[in-house]
Amino acid sequence: MLRRLLHxxxxxxxxxxxxxxxxTVDEARAIASGDTEARIAALDKAVLTADEKTAAFIxxxxxxAVKYTADKVxxxxxxxxxxxxxGVEAKVPDDAEDVVNNNxxxxxxxxxxxxxxxTSKDEKVRAEAAQALLxxxxxxxxxxxxxxxxxxxxxxIKAQLELVRAASMLNSADAAKRxxxxxxxxxxxxxxxxxxxxxxxxxxxxxxxKSAIVASIERIDGALVxxxxxxxxxxxxxxxxxxxxxxxxxxxxxxxxxxINMAHGELMMIGAYATYxxxxxxxxxxxxxxxxxxxxxxxxxxxxxxxxxxxxxxxGVIRFLYGRxxxxxxxxxxxxxxxxQMVRSLFGAQNVGVENPGWMSGGFTMLSNVxxxxxxxxxxxxxxxxLLAMGWLIGRTRLGLFVRGxxxxxxxxxxxxxxxARIDTYAFALGSGIAGLAGCALSQIGNVGxxxxxxxxxxxxxxxxxxxxxxxxxxxxxxxxxxILNKFIEGWAGAVLAKIAVLVFIIIFIQKRPQGIFAxxxxxxxx
Amino acid sequence: MSKVVLPTKGxxxxxxxxxxxxxxxxxxxxxxxxxxxxxxxxxxxYMSDYAVALVGxxxxxxxxxxxxxxxxxxxxxxxxGHGMFFALGGYMMGMYLMRQIGRDGNYKSxxxxxxVFLDWKTLPxxxxxxxxxxxxxxxxxxxxxxxxxxxxxxxxxxxxxxxYFSIITxxxxxxxxxxxFRNETGFGGNNxxxxxxxxLGIPIATQEMRMTLFALTGAxxxxxxxxxxxxxxxxxxxxLQAIRDAETRVMFSGYNPLPYKLTIWVISAIMCGVAxxxxxPQVGIINPGEMSAANSIEIAVWxxxxxxxxxxxxxxxxxxxxxxxSWLTVAYPEYWLYFLGALFIAVTLFLPNGIxxxxxxxxxxxxxxLSDGRLEAQRALAASxxxxxxxxxxxxxxxxxxxx
Numbered sequence: 001m002l003r004r005l006l007h008x009x010x011x012x013x014x015x016x017x018x019x020x021x022x023x024t025v026d027e028a029r030a031i032a033s034g035d036t037e038a039r040i041a042a043l044d045k046a047v048l049t050a051d052e053k054t055a056a057f058i059x060x061x062x063x064x065a066v067k068y069t070a071d072k073v074x075x076x077x078x079x080x081x082x083x084x085x086x087g088v089e090a091k092v093p094d095d096a097e098d099v100v101n102n103n104x105x106x107x108x109x110x111x112x113x114x115x116x117x118x119t120s121k122d123e124k125v126r127a128e129a130a131q132a133l134l135x136x137x138x139x140x141x142x143x144x145x146x147x148x149x150x151x152x153x154x155x156x157i158k159a160q161l162e163l164v165r166a167a168s169m170l171n172s173a174d175a176a177k178r179x180x181x182x183x184x185x186x187x188x189x190x191x192x193x194x195x196x197x198x199x200x201x202x203x204x205x206x207x208x209x210k211s212a213i214v215a216s217i218e219r220i221d222g223a224l225v226x227x228x229x230x231x232x233x234x235x236x237x238x239x240x241x242x243x244x245x246x247x248x249x250x251x252x253x254x255x256x257x258x259x260i261n262m263a264h265g266e267l268m269m270i271g272a273y274a275t276y277x278x279x280x281x282x283x284x285x286x287x288x289x290x291x292x293x294x295x296x297x298x299x300x301x302x303x304x305x306x307x308x309x310x311x312x313x314x315x316g317v318i319r320f321l322y323g324r325x326x327x328x329x330x331x332x333x334x335x336x337x338x339x340x341q342m343v344r345s346l347f348g349a350q351n352v353g354v355e356n357p358g359w360m361s362g363g364f365t366m367l368s369n370v371x372x373x374x375x376x377x378x379x380x381x382x383x384x385x386x387l388l389a390m391g392w393l394i395g396r397t398r399l400g401l402f403v404r405g406x407x408x409x410x411x412x413x414x415x416x417x418x419x420x421a422r423i424d425t426y427a428f429a430l431g432s433g434i435a436g437l438a439g440c441a442l443s444q445i446g447n448v449g450x451x452x453x454x455x456x457x458x459x460x461x462x463x464x465x466x467x468x469x470x471x472x473x474x475x476x477x478x479x480x481x482x483x484i485l486n487k488f489i490e491g492w493a494g495a496v497l498a499k500i501a502v503l504v505f506i507i508i509f510i511q512k513r514p515q516g517i518f519a520x521x522x523x524x525x526x527x
Numbered sequence: 528m529s530k531v532v533l534p535t536k537g538x539x540x541x542x543x544x545x546x547x548x549x550x551x552x553x554x555x556x557x558x559x560x561x562x563x564x565x566x567x568x569x570x571x572x573y574m575s576d577y578a579v580a581l582v583g584x585x586x587x588x589x590x591x592x593x594x595x596x597x598x599x600x601x602x603x604x605x606x607x608g609h610g611m612f613f614a615l616g617g618y619m620m621g622m623y624l625m626r627q628i629g630r631d632g633n634y635k636s637x638x639x640x641x642x643v644f645l646d647w648k649t650l651p652x653x654x655x656x657x658x659x660x661x662x663x664x665x666x667x668x669x670x671x672x673x674x675x676x677x678x679x680x681x682x683x684x685x686x687x688x689x690x691y692f693s694i695i696t697x698x699x700x701x702x703x704x705x706x707x708f709r710n711e712t713g714f715g716g717n718n719x720x721x722x723x724x725x726x727l728g729i730p731i732a733t734q735e736m737r738m739t740l741f742a743l744t745g746a747x748x749x750x751x752x753x754x755x756x757x758x759x760x761x762x763x764x765x766x767l768q769a770i771r772d773a774e775t776r777v778m779f780s781g782y783n784p785l786p787y788k789l790t791i792w793v794i795s796a797i798m799c800g801v802a803x804x805x806x807x808p809q810v811g812i813i814n815p816g817e818m819s820a821a822n823s824i825e826i827a828v829w830x831x832x833x834x835x836x837x838x839x840x841x842x843x844x845x846x847x848x849x850x851x852x853s854w855l856t857v858a859y860p861e862y863w864l865y866f867l868g869a870l871f872i873a874v875t876l877f878l879p880n881g882i883x884x885x886x887x888x889x890x891x892x893x894x895x896x897l898s899d900g901r902l903e904a905q906r907a908l909a910a911s912x913x914x915x916x917x918x919x920x921x922x923x924x925x926x927x928x929x930x931x
Contacts, residue, residue: 334867500706
């Protein structure tokens with residue numbers, strides 16, 4: 001009780017001492033013109049004693065809506081000038097110049113606005129402001145942070161502000177304060193704090209402070225390492241399921257039927273565009289509260305759309321080319337070009353926007369540096385479901401039995417009364433439909449455009465070839481292995497080099513095991 | 528024991544073939560440049576700069592198609608990586624041309640503009656020889672050749688063939704494209720090389736220089752054609768065709784297919800590299816887009832449209848497809864892909880032997896009609912003119928290996 005009284009007395013004294021006084025013309029001019037460092041200094045000073053007018057002026061500055069002359073500053077609104085102090089309309093002289101803000105200045109405006117928001121009544125705004133300040137710590141803002149800290153009641157925002165205070169003190173001129181700050185910061189084990197400490201370490205000259213910072217970084221690293229591992233494995237599995245989805249359909253059309261289906265990517269593209277169309281239908285005809293369900297509705301639609309196209313292709317072109325794989329390659333490449341152009345004619349050459357439904361956006365925060373996005377989790381689950389469904393269809397149903405029978409021994413299957421031509425169509429449509437499902441899933445994590453298929457076709461073939469043609473389990477292992485391998489290399493070599501490394505790895509792997517992970521057992525001398 | 532009669536080796540070209548060849552050589556090296564340089568613009572015989580540039584470009588493509596025919600048509604190996612060899616040759620030439628800009632670039636620096644832009648102070652190691660024209664000429668042959676050799680050695684040794692080989696070459700090209708798109712690999716990233724100014728100190732934009740490059744390209748194309756023809760007619764070429772038709776049997780007969788496949792693979796890659804090197808100064812730009820999967824597959828289509836395993840067919844195919852492309856992309860830009868796609872499908876479904884195959888079919892029908900009737904004399908006349916088999920490479924049977 002006594003403590004709280006003391007606190008409020010202190011606060012009252014503090015407020016009385018600093019006192020929110022109004023923006024002055026000199027202040028406004030100092031913020032608007034001069035060299036960047038002087039402007040930032042003026043801005044930081046003005047923020048400490050800010051009122052609404054200062055806030056409005058800073059907003060105008062950040063919006064590039066300010067002009068200035070040698071002695072006056074104008075806030076511009078609809079081509080009219082207003083005095084920032086009085087708010088009265090003023091005539092802008094012709095020689096007034098636009099204020100130019102560089103990136104450093106913009107960062108300072110963001111920070112200044114965050115400081116102003118620290119006094120907001122809305123807890124969410126305060127929390128966001130504290131978060132933003134942690135990215136731009138500066139000793140000049142320390143008084144404002146201290147004041148906000150004294151007034152803050154929400155414990156989580158308070159903890160955040162204490163971090164901001166520590167981060168701000170990290171650049172203090174006093175070495176003892178810097179050591180305290182480094183120790184305090186180690187309490188929060190997140191990558192952005194580590195970044196801050198590393199930045200300070202690079203400029204630090206004092207040996208004592210250095211060792212304190214290094215100790216703090218090590219403590220954070222110890223906590224982060226597990227998060228990094230989880231992140232790498234998760235993104236590896238996530239990429240693996242994307243590869244798996246892209247390759248599953250091909251495992252049927254290429255793996256089982258031997259068709260080098262270069263239009264496979266375009267069948268995925270059709271699935272993605274079907275999802276886009278369903279989104280449009282839901283936006284237009286279905287109440288907004290139901291919008292999130294469009295994705296569920298899109299799953300069967302994208303399957304059927306791609307399966308239908310696949311069936312038409314099989315009946316129209318591919319059936320004449322069985323047993324001539326290189327010619328199916330050429331013909332299906334031609335088909336892929338036509339499908340791409342068709343999509344361009346129908347939907348335009350630009351990428352279209354497919355939104356995540358509400359339940360797919362955001363993520364699940366596991367550790368301070370591990371947030372698993374829902375859309376990625378969704379894709380992993382979806383890939384597993386598609387895999388199970390396909391396994392069941394091929395392994396347990398009558399259709400699957402026929403497909404296996406026809407691909408293994410066509411003449412015998414035919415003798416047993418199986419309509420092999422029809423089974424071919426069904427099998428190809430099934431593979432195409434699964435490609436459509438992959439497209440539906442990919443629409444949630446990447447661009448949907450006419451080139452969508454091109455970016456996945458090489459990957460899909462790599463996965464199927466690597467897994468061993470005609471081997472479902474091999475496809476799964478190859479997709480997951482390549483996904484995780486890719487993400488781990490990416491960690492230290494960057495995305496493009498990782499991709500190249502994986503391609504080179506596959507080329508070498510195929511040298512060693514031309515039949516893939518699981519070689520088909522048999523006597524065929526020819527590959 | 529019956530005696531095996533081997534087919535006797537025919538002349539490289541028949542009498543009429545030689546005539547056609549020399550006419551082509553004169554047209555390319557003398558007539559077309561003269562029509563452009565000497566004939567007044569108003570005349571109907573004037574060949575516009577655009578037409579010369581277009582034909583020059585297509586002749587480069589035709590070299591690629593010819594190279595594809597050697598490896599695909601005659602050896603049964605479908606490469607989806609020829610775009611990479613083409614681009615490699617182009618990049619080697621491009622590096623030389625970039626150095627020839629000297630200090631005339633936007634930044635007035637000894638380094639190429641894009642390096643100044645990236646704040647590099649010295650040339651990367653792989654640019655060491657780029658200031659020497661002779662070294663550039665050597666590298667144009669050596670780089671695609673060496674890469675093809677290393678890749679081919681490992682691939683053929685582990686007996687990768689058919690579709691597997693095609694897909695791996697596609698992955699190889701894809702990896703190379705990603706690499707060349709990077710800024711730090713020192714090949715100008717996305718933008719590649721452009722803004723060339725001179726070659727061997729001579730300004731590149733003059734008409735005389737263009738005509739020289741045009742004539743050089745044409746002579747190279749015809750030279751490669753003659754070389755391919757000789758190669759295919761030799762014992763080496765016969766082994767290649769045997770490998771295409773039944774590799775296992777060739778092995779059982781005591782041949783090791785590896786050196787044969789490797790040699791033709793390297794030759795084919797070098798031809799593409801040379802084509803790329805001739806292409807770049809004529810078109811004035813080279814960028815990693817040349818390595819896209821689509822480009823490599825298109826080369827295969829030119830060969831398929833013209834007719835595989837005919838040598839002349841792929842050249843015809845390159846001219847027809849690219850001629851149609853340059854017309855359609857201007858007249859009906861949105862229909863070009865439909866046309867190209869339909870062409871792919873139509874050729875594979877209805878014209879397995881391409882245009883040349885179709886022409887032969889008609890001619891053999893004609894001949895049959897002639898022999899059925901009382902026109903034996905005319906047939907004999909045609910034979911005496913050298914139209915008969917020796918002038919046409921034998922392709923009576925659909926190449927089996929090309930399909931498997």
